[in-house]
Amino acid sequence: MNRLKQLPLKNVIIDDVFWGRYISMVREKVIPYQWEVLNDRVPDAARSHCIKNFEIAAGKRKGQFYGMVFQDSDLYKWLESVAYSLETMSNPALEKLADSAIELIGAAQQPDGYINTYYTVSEPGGRWSNLQHGHELYCAGHMIEAAVAYFEATGKRRFLDISVCFADCIDNTFGPEDDKLKGYPGHQEIELALFKLYEATGEKRYLNLAEYFIRERGTSPNYLDLEREKPGYHDIFPELATFDRKYSQSHIPSLEQKHAVGHAVRAVYMYSAMADLASELGDAELQNACDVLYDDIVQKKMYITGAIGSCSVGERFTAAYDLPNDLIYGETCASIGLMMFCRRMNASNRDARFADTMERALYNTVIAGISLSGTEFFYVNPLEAEPSKISANPNYKHVKPARQKWFDCSCCPTNIARTVMGLGGYIYASSPDGLYVNLYCSGSARDGERSITVKTRYPYGGEAAITASGGRYKLFLRNPECAPVKSVEINGQKQSYNIENGYIVLDRDWRSDEIRMLFDMSPRLVYCAPESGNNIGKTAVMRGPLVYCIEQADNGERLGSFLLPGGAVFAESPPPAGLPAEAIALKSSAYKYPSGRTKLYSFSPPELESAAIEMIPYFLWANRGENEMRVYIPAVPILPESSG
C-alpha cells in the first residue's frame, strides 16, 4: 500500500482568514439552517420532508413519502458535516441532536438491515427493483460515509452498527454468487463508501463488494437494461427513461472506459472508488483506467473553474472541448466529486497536479455554490449569466442567476457543508517518508511525531510561513501551477530545492525550523485551447488559484461587449463594497462596444470606446443581487509577426 494517507480531522487545525469564514459559517449557520430545512421549518424554501419521511418509515408518524427517491441522502450528508464539525470542535447540544437523528434512522431500519424511506413507505415490495433510478445504493453509500465519519469523530458505534447491518444486507443481496443479484447502482456512491467502511472496520467483504460493483458495471448483458424487462418494473423518472447507457457509465465495463461520459456526479464518484481500489489492490490496469479518465476530464472536459458537465439534459459530459459558458451544467456536487477523485489520485500517484485540480475546483466552483450569508446555494455554476436571456430562453431554465434557499433536488447544499467541514482532510497527506502540503491554509497539523504550523494569507497573499518539527522526514510542499513558488527560505537562509512531481521537496531533521515561501500571485491571463471553439479569442483572468469574473454591479450591463487589450495588465485593488475585506479585485483598461445602433445588421464595424474593467473572484459572484456575470472576456488577438 503505497498511497498517501489523510490526516484525521482532529489532527488538523484550521485557523485561517479565508477558510475560517467558511468553516465558522457552516458550523454556526449552515448546519443549523439545514436542520431547519430538513424539518420544513424554513419559509419559502423548497419543501424537504426529509425528517418526516424517516418518521413515517419508522412508524412514528402517519403520512406519505414526499420528495426525490434519494431524499434520505440529505440527512446523511448533514450528519457527515455534523461529524466533521464535532471532530474538530465539541458541541454537546449538536451531538445530542445528531444522536437523536441517528436513532431515527435506526428506527427506520428494517429487520434485515435495509433502510430507505422511499421504498419502505411507498413501495415496500419494490426493493432493488429499479437500480437504475431507485437510488437505494446511493443513499446507502451516503449513510455509510456519514456513519464512518461519526464513528471517527465521536467514537460512538451506534451509527456505524446501523450501517454495517445495512452493508451486510447489501452484501447478502448483490454479488457473483448464484443466489444474488448481479446488479450495481444506477448512481455510483456505495463503492467509495464501502471502501471507507472497509478501512474503518477492516472487514474485507466490503472491499470485495465495492470491487464487485465496479467490475460488474457495464458488463454484457446490461443489468440496468434487463431490470426494465422484469414484471412490475416502472419508471421513477419517465423523462430519463430514454437516456442511454453512457448516462450511468454502464455502456462498457468500467475498466475499458477511456472517456468521461454521462452524468458527471455519477462519473466522478465512480472514478473515486476506482482510484481507491486501484491503489488498495495494486491493480495497474485499474490505475491506468483512472489516469486515462482523469486526463480526459482535465484536458478536454473541465471548465477553468473546475466545473464539469456541459449539458443540463442528463447533467452530463458531452464532447471533448464542448464547454459552453452559459448553457453549462457545472453542478456543485460534480466539482466536489472531482475534488474527491483528485484527492485519491494524488494519494496514489503522489503528484501535485491532482492537488492543483482539486484546488481549482474547491476555490472556484465548490465555494461559489454557497452565498456569503450561508443560506443560499447554487446547483448550476455558469461562467456566463445574463438574467434577461435566462428568463426568456427556456434552454437556460436550469441556470439560476441568484442562489436559491433550497432545491426540489437538493443534493448540493449538504454536499458543500460536508466538504467545507471536511476540508482538513484535503490540506495534508502523509506517507512513511514524509508529509505533504497540498493546500495552503493557516493552521497546524500533527502526523505522529511530525508537526507543522502554517501562516499564510493564501489565496490572496503570496507568502507562507511554515514551521516544521518532529525529526527527520521529507516535507513535500506543492508548487501551485497557478501560483508558482518564487523562493524558499529556511530559518532566514535562501534554500535551493528539487521539485518532484510538482512538490518542492525539503528533506531535513526538522526542529522548529521556519520555512518562508513566496508565491507568484501576479494576475495571469489564461487561454483555453483553441479546440474549444466558443472560448477562442477570449481570455480568462486568474490570480493564484482564483478565477476572476466581471459582474454587472461593477461594470454596468452588457458584459459581453467588453474587449481586453492584448496582454492586458491588471492592477490589484480593494474589493467593491459588499464583498469580504480580504478579497482582492483586479482592474484593467479595456474597450467596450457601445450600444444604441439603430440597425441590427450593419455594414460598418461597431466602434470601440475606451473603458475600464473591474474583476472580482468568481466564487464571490451573485452576492450583490441578481446581475450579469462573465468569466471569459474577448481580447485583442496577437497577430503573427509577418502580418505586422
Place this chain on the structure above:
Amino acid sequence: MNRLKQLPLKNVIIDDVFWGRYISMVREKVIPYQWEVLNDRVPDAARSHCIKNFEIAAGKRKGQFYGMVFQDSDLYKWLESVAYSLETMSNPALEKLADSAIELIGAAQQPDGYINTYYTVSEPGGRWSNLQHGHELYCAGHMIEAAVAYFEATGKRRFLDISVCFADCIDNTFGPEDDKLKGYPGHQEIELALFKLYEATGEKRYLNLAEYFIRERGTSPNYLDLEREKPGYHDIFPELATFDRKYSQSHIPSLEQKHAVGHAVRAVYMYSAMADLASELGDAELQNACDVLYDDIVQKKMYITGAIGSCSVGERFTAAYDLPNDLIYGETCASIGLMMFCRRMNASNRDARFADTMERALYNTVIAGISLSGTEFFYVNPLEAEPSKISANPNYKHVKPARQKWFDCSCCPTNIARTVMGLGGYIYASSPDGLYVNLYCSGSARDGERSITVKTRYPYGGEAAITASGGRYKLFLRNPECAPVKSVEINGQKQSYNIENGYIVLDRDWRSDEIRMLFDMSPRLVYCAPESGNNIGKTAVMRGPLVYCIEQADNGERLGSFLLPGGAVFAESPPPAGLPAEAIALKSSAYKYPSGRTKLYSFSPPELESAAIEMIPYFLWANRGENEMRVYIPAVPILPESSG
C-alpha cells in the same frame, strides 16, 4: 384600399438560371416525391400516413389515424404547390391526380362541412374541444389556401366549394353571437386563409370571421385556458401543457402586442393576417401594431439569414438580441411566414425595406431548407453546426447537420414547395399608378396593359436589363439594401432618378424602353449590433442578398478557430466542386489558431497562423456530406484611434 396587389401567377413567367433550378426541381421532382411520401412509398423516410388518414376518414379504408394531429395540412400544402405549378404550366396527369386527391378530401368531409381526419377517425366527439393544440382551424386554413389557389389555377370550383362549406361550418361555430364558441385557433393560419377566401369569393363573412379571430385572441378570460377546465379535456401534447400564453400569442389582445413572442410560425402567420386586415379595413391601430411587431422582429430578433425563433423549446422567440448561432431553432416555415408577413407589409406600406427582409429570408433560410437534389429538407437552420458537438450534446438534438428525407412533424417540406412554386407572387406588385419590382429574377410579367421583361443573373450577377411597355406608369424598382443600385440607364442614356421608400422611381410613357441597372455586388462584411453578445467581435459576409458561410469541406475542421483580418477583402472565385456552376465563392486570407496544445488551459496566448478561407453561399451548405459550418467568423477588432 391602397395596398399593392399581387400579380396572378399566370401573368408571371420565370425564366431564370437561379430560380429555374428550383422551380424545375420542385415541379419535376419535389411534387412527385412528396406525393410518394404522403402515400408512404419512400423507403427510409419518416412515415406520413397522410393519404391513408383521409381514406380512413372517408370510409374507404379501415385503420387508425397516424401522425401529428395536423397531418392533413401536408396534403393541403402539397395541393397548393400543385395549383401554382398548374397555373404556370399545364400538366393533365398531375391535375387528374390532384382532382382525385380533392375528391378524397371531399369524401372525408362530414355532412356539416367539417373536415379533419384526426378528429373524425380518433375523436369524433372531440371536435373543437382543444383549440390550443387540436389544429383543426390550422388545417382548415391550409385547406382554404390550397382551394383558393386551385380555383385560380384551374377555374374548377370543386375544392373551393368544399372549403366554402367548411368555412361556413367554422363561421357557424365561432363568433360573437351567444350560441357560438368565443374561441380562436391555438395555431394561427385560418385568419389569413379566410382573408384569401374573402378575396376569392367576395363574401364578407369570411373577412369578419378573420377579424373576429384576431380581435378575440388574448382577451380576458383566456379561452385557451378556459377550455382546459371543460369536462373531457385532455392534452394532445402533454409536453407542451405547461407552455405559457405567450407561446400562442394569446397573453394579451393582438392589438396590444408590442413584442414578437412565442412560437415563431404562429406569430408571423398571425401578423400576416393582421397586416391583411389592417389595410383592408383601413385600421390604423392594427397597422401600427403590425409596424411595431415587424420592427421588433427585424431589429431585435431576426438572424442575418432571415431565420427567426432562437429556441427549440416552444420553437419560439426569446429575448431581444438573443441570437445563438448553434442553439437556434430558425424553422424553415417561420422564415416562409416572415416572407408572407413582409409581402403584406410591403403591399400596405409600399416600402422596399419589407421586400429587403423578404429577400433575406428567401435567399438564405427558405431555400437552405431544401437540398440541391430536392428530396432532403432542413426544419432547423443553424448558423453554426458542428456534427460532433451536435451528436454528443442533447441541447442540440433539434439541429440536424444533414437534411432529412422527411420528418415526423413535416410542415416544412411542403411549405418550401408551395413557396417556390408560388414565387411569382413575390416578384412584382401592382398599383393603379405603377408596377413594383421587388425581386430581381429573369422573366416577364403582364399587369393589364403593362408588360415588363427582366434579364439578370442576380443574385450572382450585378446587372439587370429591364424592358418595359404599356404606356404611362411609374416603375418602382427596389434599390436592394444589400446590393445598392450604382447606376440606371434608359435606352443607353444614364438616367437620374428619385428614390422613394427604397424604390427607384421611373415615371415614363413606356414603349419597349430598355433599362439597364447596375448593382453593387461587392462582398460586404456585416456586423451584428453589439447588444447581441455572442456575435460581438465577429463578422458575417454577404454578397448581394446572399449570406455566406464557411464549410469544413473547403476549410478543414475546427471552423471556430479562424480569424479574419480587420476589413478583410474577399475575391470572387468559381464554386467548389459539387455546387451549381453559377454560384460564386469568396476567398480571403485569414488566420487560424492551430490545434494540438497539450494543455486545456495555458498562460501563453495561442499563436495564430496565416491561413486562407473560402466561403460559399449559406443556402448551399450541407450539400456535400455532413460537416462543420459557420456563418459568423471572429475578426481582428478595429481599435479606437487614440490607442494607436
